[in-house]
Amino acid sequence: MRLYDSMSQEKREFVPRDPDHVTMYFCGPTVYNLVHIGNARPFVVSMVAKRYFESLGYRVTLVENITDIDDRIILKAIDQGRTAAEVAAEFAQAYREDTDRLGLGRPDVEPLATEHISDIIGLITELLERGHAYQAGSDVYFDVDSFEEYGKLSKQQVTEMRHGARVAMGEDKHAPLDFALWKGAKPGEPAWDSPWGPGRPGWHIECSAMSLKYLGQGFDIHGGGRDLIFPHHENEIAQAEGARESQFVRFWMHNGMLNLSQEKMSKSLGNILTLREVLDQHRPEALITVFLGSHYRSPMEFSEEVLREAEQQVDRLRNVFLELADRAGSAASARVSAFQPGAEVRPAGADGTTPEGVTAAGSTASILQKVATRQEAFADAMADDLNTAAALAELFGIAREANAALAAGELDADTAAQMRAEMVKMVHVLGLDAVAGGNDHVPDEVAAMAEERQQCRARRDFARADELRTTIAQCGYEVRDVPGGYKIVRTR
RNA sequence: GGCGACGUGGCCGAGUGGCUAGGCACGGGUCUGCAAAACCCGCUACACCGGUUCAAUUCCGGUCGUCGCCUCCA
Structure with missing residues (x-):
């Protein structure tokens, strides 16, 4: 380097x-x-x-x-x-x-x-x-x-x-x-x-x-x-x-x-701002992202605004890790709706087929190739006087490609797991391990509210359902409806 | 006065002699009871003036501007 x-x-x-x-x-x-x-x-x-x-x-x-x-x-x-x-x-x-x-x-x-x-x-x-x-x-x-x-x-x-x-x-x-x-x-x-x-x-x-x-x-x-x-x-x-x-x-x-x-x-x-104050208001990953977003030798603007932007970036990374984990079938962050006992949330199909039944073998090879290319660019960036901003950009590049593949139903469980594993290594180097974390334990009362909301939706009682969403949000969680069920995601 | 850094699109912020940074924000679309997430499309810049070059945002010179250190400071 x-x-x-x-x-x-x-x-x-x-x-x-x-x-x-x-x-x-x-x-x-x-x-x-x-x-x-x-x-x-x-x-x-x-x-x-x-x-x-x-x-x-x-x-x-x-x-x-x-x-x-x-x-x-x-x-x-x-x-x-x-x-x-x-x-x-x-x-x-x-x-x-x-x-x-x-x-x-x-x-x-x-x-x-x-x-x-x-x-x-x-x-x-x-x-x-x-x-x-x-x-x-x-x-x-x-x-x-x-x-x-x-x-x-x-x-x-x-x-x-x-x-x-x-x-x-x-x-x-x-x-x-x-x-x-x-x-x-x-x-x-x-x-x-x-x-x-x-x-x-x-x-x-x-x-x-x-x-x-x-x-x-x-x-x-x-x-x-x-x-x-x-x-x-x-x-x-x-x-x-x-x-x-x-x-x-x-x-x-x-x-x-x-x-x-x-x-x-x-x-x-x-105009001093203590580390303690910042961490009371923002997740540590956001602060680290702010620092990594510019080169370490450059003077940098620090403001509430850049912290807010960094929070968005952290969420983007967290989301893609969550989605990859779901597709890989290794996380319990997706809940199957109780009123549809047999439903899977976005079943990936361990047989390597997409939900549409189209084989994904070709796109699997190419997406792993893209990941490898970006990893190389990531390594090059870090080797060039710790250019973390450029390295971070590669991580976002993978995130976009992963999301696109996910949205197109082209990622099988195995590939999702591999991609996630590679990304975990990258975020570890950057000190952003936390973005790869799951949802930990969703409190029982939040889970119960989400379940109740789902049943309201089934009854088309949307007023009550929306009320529950608001209450859940106040607890720091977000309910996301997905085909065949819903997810609960921690928002803070 | 001495030493040093820097001026990039609405904002933050990488980078390069000719080929997409990235994120955020914004506009349009897809999906959707609503919402979120996500995807697709759009918005496309390099302070100013000269010079070198087939070609400069990228090299050289100058101008203007900003900032840091020279005193305790991460």
Whole structure:
């Protein structure tokens, strides 16, 4: 596959460091608040990338940190009269809960900064020994001038950056661009013992320390939002390569920002939308579909409207899976009308004939050929820098072809089952397994109402039948009349 | 000022030197007690101006416009 690398600024053939093992590190959140939908994008991107590599046969180790000590956490704690640890624990848990709802699974390792203080101290010590860092009072700073390649990721000139760099009160840096590796504790601040006195790690160092610990020097992919390129990832490189004097990461993968009503989401603009809010209103598949609908590197518009459209897309996929399952005879989502004991819902005929009795052998071969062609296109799209939008389009292409074949009565049970199985693989890679799910258990009362409605229809009591449909809809189900019976489909 | 991205049909959003993206919305039709689902047909674009080319939405140059980073930020 080819993967875009922000360092070389081009797509390059992706070959992992280890022959059969892909190593990935994505920057997770700093837990001082509920995560917003912008935080969800790299989470989804990383999980889909993991699934894609697994589909290629690689073993994948995905590490995604949780930064649980930081100035923002301390500020929040002071504000709320709690300890920083309490604040961090609360929002780390909220983060896990919210991202769990996406149904994508969890990264293989989710290290906490505070559980890696000794690794961090170790890395800072290496930097001091190699002359890339210096102690100033109770703080330790990275000496940017000592690292010649500083700026190579962000393509910033050090001389240019000096103008804008700021120095906060109380800092004792040698140069404005130098950044803190270790911050000595002020009274009342959380602190860990270190060779430089009690304090806490600076932002950036935890990611260098933890990625190196779990994945080793020169691991494959390091990702996160574009806005992390500078200074976060630039500093990670300086720390890791300064200490170890060899390449830190092979591919830098950065996702684009989300815009809300034409503007970047940011707290100062007051337009943040939390992941929790979105998932309270929309199915996780819809949110994932929104993300997959545009390329991961592109900035994207995010709105209620795109979520609604995605809901429609999810329904379209769910419907075709339902129909294929019915035709394959493996799902109980179709109910035979009680007043017509012998009726089958759209009998497919396991003998390979259509309901009209025309043999379907020829069209069966051609539709499976079409599926194979689209699967190839799907694979090509994913192999081209994870072009999920194009991959998704192939899935919709199969859906249309499947529906057309179904409508024409050209799909036998066996072919339907095969098509469905192939599509299940595809949606799995995209993290959309949920669209392939059945109806689970329809509540008894809903089933009873549907049955009663069917009997009303038989009596031509349509007023009562329509009333029941409305009531069923209020329960979150839809009754669809089909030849010889009806179906109950969950709508939310 | 420096670095970078981008301008595609009503909307979102892929992609390509000549050949259908896809979804949503909309219009017509089929099916149907109603409805839904689904199918068929239609709507067909590439900011602007030059240049290269047999041929450019796709390459090159410029103009205009939008956005991100350079400061905490996914």
